[in-house]
Amino acid sequence: MNRLKDPHTKVQKRASKHGPRWQGIVIYYDPDTGRRRQLAKTFARQREAEDWAKKEEVQFRSNPNRRPPTDLTVSQFMDQWLEIKKAKPVGEGTLESYRYRVKNIQDFMGERSLKTLQPVHVQEFYLDLSKQYPPRTCAYVSTLLRAALETAVNLDLIPSNPARKVPKPRTVARERTALTLAEAQAVLRVAESHRFHALWWFIALTGVRKGEALGLRWEDFTSSFESVTIRRTVSGSGKKRRRVTTPKTDRGNRTVAVPAILVTILRDHLAQQGTLRRAGGEDWQEAGLVFTTSRGTLIDPRYASAEFKKVLTKAGLSNTWRIHDLRHAMATHWLASGVSPKVVSERLGHSSVAFTLQVYGHVLPNQQAEAAERVAAALLNDEFINSSSTRASGSSSNS
Numbered sequence: 299m300n301r302l303k304d305p306h307t308k309v310q311k312r313a314s315k316h317g318p319r320w321q322g323i324v325i326y327y328d329p330d331t332g333r334r335r336q337l338a339k340t341f342a343r344q345r346e347a348e349d350w351a352k353k354e355e356v357q358f359r360s361n362p363n364r365r366p367p368t369d370l371t372v373s374q375f376m377d378q379w380l381e382i383k384k385a386k387p388v389g390e391g392t393l394e395s396y397r398y399r400v401k402n403i404q405d406f407m408g409e410r411s412l413k414t415l416q417p418v419h420v421q422e423f424y425l426d427l428s429k430q431y432p433p434r435t436c437a438y439v440s441t442l443l444r445a446a447l448e449t450a451v452n453l454d455l456i457p458s459n460p461a462r463k464v465p466k467p468r469t470v471a472r473e474r475t476a477l478t479l480a481e482a483q484a485v486l487r488v489a490e491s492h493r494f495h496a497l498w499w500f501i502a503l504t505g506v507r508k509g510e511a512l513g514l515r516w517e518d519f520t521s522s523f524e525s526v527t528i529r530r531t532v533s534g535s536g537k538k539r540r541r542v543t544t545p546k547t548d549r550g551n552r553t554v555a556v557p558a559i560l561v562t563i564l565r566d567h568l569a570q571q572g573t574l575r576r577a578g579g580e581d582w583q584e585a586g587l588v589f590t591t592s593r594g595t596l597i598d599p600r601y602a603s604a605e606f607k608k609v610l611t612k613a614g615l616s617n618t619w620r621i622h623d624l625r626h627a628m629a630t631h632w633l634a635s636g637v638s639p640k641v642v643s644e645r646l647g648h649s650s651v652a653f654t655l656q657v658y659g660h661v662l663p664n665q666q667a668e669a670a671e672r673v674a675a676a677l678l679n680d681e682f683i684n685s686s687s688t689r690a691s692g693s694s695s696n697s
Contacts, residue, residue, distance in 0.1 A: 303327050305358035307351035309344060320344040322351035329363045357457070370455065372415060373408030376400045379446040394534060399439050400446075402427060413456055415447075417463040424467050436467035476630035477623055481615055485624075488613040494597075494605055496567035497589045501621060503560045505628040505645050508621045509533050510550075512597050513542055514588040516568070523561045527553045528647065535600035542596070550647040564588075633658055 305326040312319045324337045337354060341347040370378070383396060406423050407415070420443070427436045444461040451459050477485070482502060489495040501511050509531035519526045529551060534540040545551045556564070567588075574592060575582050583594045591597055607617040625646070632642050643654035 303332070305355050307348075307355045309347045309351060311344075312340065320347035322347035322354075324351055324354045324358065326358045354457075361454075370412045371408060372410050372412050373404040375412050375450060375455070376404055376408070376446060379449055382449065396442060399435075399442055402431075402439050403443055403446075412450060415456070415460050417460045420461050420464045424464065428467060433467060440466045477619060477627040479627075479631060481613075482624065482627050484613040484615065485609060489609050492605070492609055493592075494589070494602065496563055497597075497602070498606070498609070498621075498624065499560060499563050500589075502624040502628060503557055504554050505625045505632075505642075506554065506647070507531065507625060508599060508602065510545070510647075512589055512599060512602065515586040516588055517586060518588075519556075519564075523556055523564050525553050525555050527551075532596065532599055535598055540596070540598060545647065547647075547649050549644070549649055552644065552647050554645060629654075629658055 305324060307325070308323050310321050310323065312321050319340050320343060321338055321340045326335055326337065327333065328335050339347070339350055341350065380393075380396060380400060384393060403423070406426055407419055410419065423443075424436065424440060427439060431439075440461070444459065444466070447456070447459045447461050450456045486495070486498060486502060489498045492498075497511060500506070501508065504511075504526070506528060510528050512532040513530040514526065514528075518529060528545060530542050531545055531550075532540065532542050571590070575584070575594065578593055581593055585594060585596070587594070587596060589597055603621055606619075606621045610617045610619055629642055629646055632645075633639065639654050639658075640651050642658070643651045646654065648654045648657075
């Protein structure tokens with residue numbers, strides 16, 4: 299390689315209102331155009347400037363195609379990062395949550411140049427965030443920021459990730475609560491008169507997600523209705539944002555057994571849907587969906603949630619519960635009844651049994667106590683003790 303094209307360094311003294319400063323400069327050549335470029339950074343001491351310049355020179359020599367730190371602002375880069383995430387197989391609901399929380403980052407330090415972002419700026423952001431949002435939200439935003447800046451490093455936009463040098467905000471573990479059996483019964487009793495009552499029953503007895511239930515088609519059931527295969531999910535809200543996609547993980551695509559009482563409810567629901575279809579005439583839009591609007595179209599997830607709030611109020615319960623809590627109720631009561639976590643995990647479509655235990659681990663201590671009592675009762679059983687004594691004496695004589 300021509301020596302003139304090799305990167306090289308220099309250090310020069312500069313005056314400032316704070317006294318003399320030293321500027322380290324790396325001269326390199328653009329790998330695409332061959333044009334001369336330079337990268338500079340100012341320090342209080344000459345030795346610091348020299349060390350930095352030499353380190354950067356080594357980086358350019360080891361990677362001739364390396365790009366220098368970018369002139370993008372944090373806000374501009376976060377928009378680019380969202381586009382990168384959008385190109386990957388990310389659920390629309392997940393992408394929407396990214397957009398919503400990225401705005402927190404952009405509002406606080408969006409105008410700052412990405413290449414000047416330092417750990418102290420990240421720390422200031424976390425402190426400001428903690429004054430406005432709960433710990434879990436702060437932790438989620440910090441995870442997004444760290445991941446985005448790691449992408450910037452991988453793209454050679456910045457030399458290192460400043461968020462990695464700042465501790466992530468601590469989360470406060472919250473104990474998950476679930477509807478009691480009595481509360482679930484109250485909701486479903488009131489829902490008998492609601493047009494979506496089959497939907498509520500379906501989620502409560504199968505534990506599927508709201509989006510999975512809304513995306514169901516009659517063809518997903520066996521002819522006897524004894525099982526159903528989850529193949530798609532509905533996410534987002536409104537015509538522009540609503541999407542029907544496949545489950546996020548392979549375990550989300552699963553077959554779920556349908557209890558007998560739910561088979562009866564589904565058959566009645568199918569008959570009622572037939573009545574609606576005939577009454578709708580030409581206005582009915584046949585899509586093969588199990589749960590539909592009065593015209594046969596897809597139910598908007600947000601509308602389904604709003605209707606559930608009305609049912610809760612009518613049942614005399616807090617409207618802070620969500621449709622999703624019917625799913626939590628099923629999982630909680632199954633685990634509390636001694637059902638294997640593996641079975642519950644498969645029914646819920648969780649990515650792993652470990653995740654199920656992480657979410658519902660609070661249910662298991664009671665099982666621990668019950669299991670311990672059963673073992674203790676067995677050990678204290680006279681028949682068990684006598685048989686143990688016999689085996690022990692036999693072993694002694696054999697020895």
